Amino acid sequence: MSRISKDDRRLQLQKEAEGNHLYANRIRVYPKTVHGVVRRTKWVILIVCLTLYYLAPWLRWNRGPGRPSQAILLDISHERFYFFNLELWPQDIWLLAGLLIMGAVFLFLVTSLFGRLWCGYTCPQTVWTDLFMWIEQWVEGDRNERMQRDAAPLNADTIWKKVLKHSIWLIIAWWTGGAWIMYYVDAPTVTLQFWTGQASNQVYFFTWLFTLTTYLLGGWAREQVCTYMCPWPRFQAAMLDDQSFTVTYQGWRGEPRMRGKRTETGPSGGDCIDCGACVTACPTGIDIRDGIQLECINCGLCIDACNHVMERTKQDKWLITWDTLARQAAKKSGVHEAIKIIRPRTIVYLTVLLVAMSGLTFALVTRSTLGLSVLRDRAPVFVPLGDGSLRNGYTIKIANKTSSVAAFDLSVDGLPGALLTVAEGDPKPVPVLQLPSASDEVDTFRVLVTARPKALADGSQPVDFVLRDSVTGKQTIYHSTFMGPQNYGANR
Ligand code: SF4
Numbered sequence: 364m365s366r367i368s369k370d371d372r373r374l375q376l377q378k379e380a381e382g383n384h385l386y387a388n389r390i391r392v393y394p395k396t397v398h399g400v401v402r403r404t405k406w407v408i409l410i411v412c413l414t415l416y417y418l419a420p421w422l423r424w425n426r427g428p429g430r431p432s433q434a435i436l437l438d439i440s441h442e443r444f445y446f447f448n449l450e451l452w453p454q455d456i457w458l459l460a461g462l463l464i465m466g467a468v469f470l471f472l473v474t475s476l477f478g479r480l481w482c483g484y485t486c487p488q489t490v491w492t493d494l495f496m497w498i499e500q501w502v503e504g505d506r507n508e509r510m511q512r513d514a515a516p517l518n519a520d521t522i523w524k525k526v527l528k529h530s531i532w533l534i535i536a537w538w539t540g541g542a543w544i545m546y547y548v549d550a551p552t553v554t555l556q557f558w559t560g561q562a563s564n565q566v567y568f569f570t571w572l573f574t575l576t577t578y579l580l581g582g583w584a585r586e587q588v589c590t591y592m593c594p595w596p597r598f599q600a601a602m603l604d605d606q607s608f609t610v611t612y613q614g615w616r617g618e619p620r621m622r623g624k625r626t627e628t629g630p631s632g633g634d635c636i637d638c639g640a641c642v643t644a645c646p647t648g649i650d651i652r653d654g655i656q657l658e659c660i661n662c663g664l665c666i667d668a669c670n671h672v673m674e675r676t677k678q679d680k681w682l683i684t685w686d687t688l689a690r691q692a693a694k695k696s697g698v699h700e701a702i703k704i705i706r707p708r709t710i711v712y713l714t715v716l717l718v719a720m721s722g723l724t725f726a727l728v729t730r731s732t733l734g735l736s737v738l739r740d741r742a743p744v745f746v747p748l749g750d751g752s753l754r755n756g757y758t759i760k761i762a763n764k765t766s767s768v769a770a771f772d773l774s775v776d777g778l779p780g781a782l783l784t785v786a787e788g789d790p791k792p793v794p795v796l797q798l799p800s801a802s803d804e805v806d807t808f809r810v811l812v813t814a815r816p817k818a819l820a821d822g823s824q825p826v827d828f829v830l831r832d833s834v835t836g837k838q839t840i841y842h843s844t845f846m847g848p849q850n851y852g853a854n855r
């Protein structure tokens with residue numbers, strides 16, 4: 364009995380079992396190792412992705428004394444995100460959101476052009492599953508050996524191999540979880556603290572949490588994450604059309620299938636010899652010859668498997684290939700159709716991407732290194748003074764996003780004769796208040812503003828707080844109000 368027949372039998376048994384259950388049991392997938400250009404490309408991408416992931420937290424970046432020296436750091440405790448020379452504050456979170464939106468639109472564009480390239484090559488789930496499967500194959504043998512081992516009763520050799528496989532999986536998962544933590548805390552420091560038992564409980568907790576997550580998703584759940592858990596396959600169909608490149612079985616060339624070995628003198632038929640090599644190579648356990656399916660992550664391993672078969676049977680390679688549905692339909696009719704990269708949807712995605720990129724670049728370049736927020740006191744709303752003037756209190760927050768100490772001038776526009784003083788500071792009111800600000804800090808001051816507004820018809824007067832860097836001359840304005848009794852000044 365051929366291998367595909369065994370698979371057919373398994374599916375038949377599965378369907379019989381499903382008849383008695385509300386939910387189908389998982390059919391375990393035992394992908395067969397393949398060799399070829401796609402597999403080699405996937406290895407290269409996997410190595411690049413993993414190297415970047417594990418080593419990036421160890422990259423150093425000199426930001427001056429007292430500041431983090433890690434190139435990429437999401438410093439949650441100090442509310443900062445560092446990416447080489449770029450430093451984002453919580454106020455800049457919209458930039459991060461813009462970056463994510465840009466990434467999403469880029470993914471839309473890539474998907475509309477090349478299908479699920481992300482899923483098949485760079486998605487973390489694919490990368491780690493690939494790595495875990497390679498370890499499984501290295502320890503337990505290739506597909507047939509693994510299937511036989513799992514079907515047979517447990518013995519010492521199987522136990523030893525399973526223990527070894529899971530141990531290696533757990534070490535990689537732990538390494539992965541630990542590396543993730545290093546994006547949030549200084550890598551060398553936390554490594555030392557981890558091994559000397561001085562790291563925080565959160566570090567230990569999240570390291571083990573991510574270890575467990577990686578182990579379960581990469582080792583156990585595997586293709587089920589792509590098929591059942593990930594939302595991306597559900598809506599990526601909206602980005603695809605018949606001009607998108609996907610892994611495609613060229614049915615016009617392969618059908619009718621000829622089970623067994625094809626010979627040049629044999630009966631005329633398609634190039635597919637129904638060997639099932641493409642099915643057994645598939646990490647999601649599907650048959651690409653059934654057309655585009657939700658489970659297909661476009662990894663292209665079935666291409667390698669089929670190319671190998673085509674080589675052996677001395678036929679043209681690429682029976683399974685990357686192509687568009689439109690080109691396949693044209694080829695079936697013997698017509699050549701050109702690749703159409705420029706289409707309405709790719710134009711829309713590209714335009715949105717370019718606009719978002721330009722906007723984000725402009726926002727980054729012109730981003731102010733100075734932040735000001737003003738919060739007026741609610742109680743008391745105002746204080747009438749003995750000389751007839753009014754006093755309002757404000758909480759002023761100054762964000763100095765530079766790496767040097769700065770001196771600022773604070774004044775109030777729209778309120779002639781306004782005098783300012785810092786509560787608990789020099790009591791002498793002045794028109795322009797001088798405020799120092801530490802580098803890379805948010806400083807808070809309570810400022811009292813005294814004035815005699817001309818008239819407060821509805822009890823309020825709009826004012827502008829103007830903050831000016833006394834060295835660079837850069838300034839920022841915050842709109843606020845000055846409060847007093849209704850009709851203040853009307854009768855004076
Ligand atoms: S059908 Fe081919 S491209 Fe799709 S997931 Fe399976 S092996 Fe990868």
Ligand code: SF4
Pocket residue numbers: 612617634635636637638639640641642652668669670672682683
């Ligand atoms: S590997 Fe190629 S020849 Fe074999 S079943 Fe798949 S498509 Fe047909």
